[in-house]
Amino acid sequence: MADNARAKKLADLIREVVAEKLQRGIKDPRLGTHVTITDTRVTGDLREATVFYTVYGDDEDRASAAAGLESAKGILRSAVGRAAGTKFTPTLAFVADALPENARTIEDLLDKARASDAQVREASSGATFAGGADPYKKQGEDDTAE
Numbered sequence: 001m002a003d004n005a006r007a008k009k010l011a012d013l014i015r016e017v018v019a020e021k022l023q024r025g026i027k028d029p030r031l032g033t034h035v036t037i038t039d040t041r042v043t044g045d046l047r048e049a050t051v052f053y054t055v056y057g058d059d060e061d062r063a064s065a066a067a068g069l070e071s072a073k074g075i076l077r078s079a080v081g082r083a084a085g086t087k088f089t090p091t092l093a094f095v096a097d098a099l100p101e102n103a104r105t106i107e108d109l110l111d112k113a114r115a116s117d118a119q120v121r122e123a124s125s126g127a128t129f130a131g132g133a134d135p136y137k138k139q140g141e142d143d144t145a146e
Contacts, residue, residue, distance in 0.1 A: 004044075007043070007046060010084060010086070011042040013080070013083060013084055014040045014042065014049050014051065015039070015040040017076075017079055017083045018040070018051055018076050018080065018092075019036075019037040021075070021079045022035055026072050026075060026076075028068045028071065030064040030065055031065060031072065034055055035054075035055055035065050036053060036056070037051060037052070038052045038054055038099060039051075039097065040052065043090075046088065046090055047091065048090055048091050049092050050093050050094075050095055051093065051095070053065070053094060053095075053097060054096070054097045062096060070094065073092055073094070076092055077092050080092070
């Protein structure tokens with residue numbers, strides 16, 4: 001079992017090698033410049049690596065990029081093996097990163113919160129305080145209610 005520092009170092013190396021190879025070494029038009037490697041995770045035994053990626057474009061671009069990455073998996077793994085110099089080169093699994101969808105969901109929720117705040121602000125624009133402008137007792141005031 002490898003330590004976490006070694007797995008992290010290998011994951012960083014895989015991310016850099018795969019990104020460089022996608023940008024300069026693979027001539028597949030499906031991959032182009034709209035594929036971004038966002039993260040890489042390696043198992044503790046250094047046998048499997050998961051590469052997370054995002055694709056700039058629509059669903060058709062995402063599907064073609066996934067097919068392109070699957071077809072280039074062997075070339076990318078051999079490039080990682082040359083760069084890593086380890087006894088066993090980890091197998092690569094490509095997973096579409098959910099980060100853009102999560103960010104879009106958060107933006108939608110923030111827009112709803114802004115709209116709700118605007119409605120509350122509009123409803124309270126002409127309202128007055130229930131107990132007066134300053135409902136707290138002050139020093140020196142006579143308290144005749146007691």
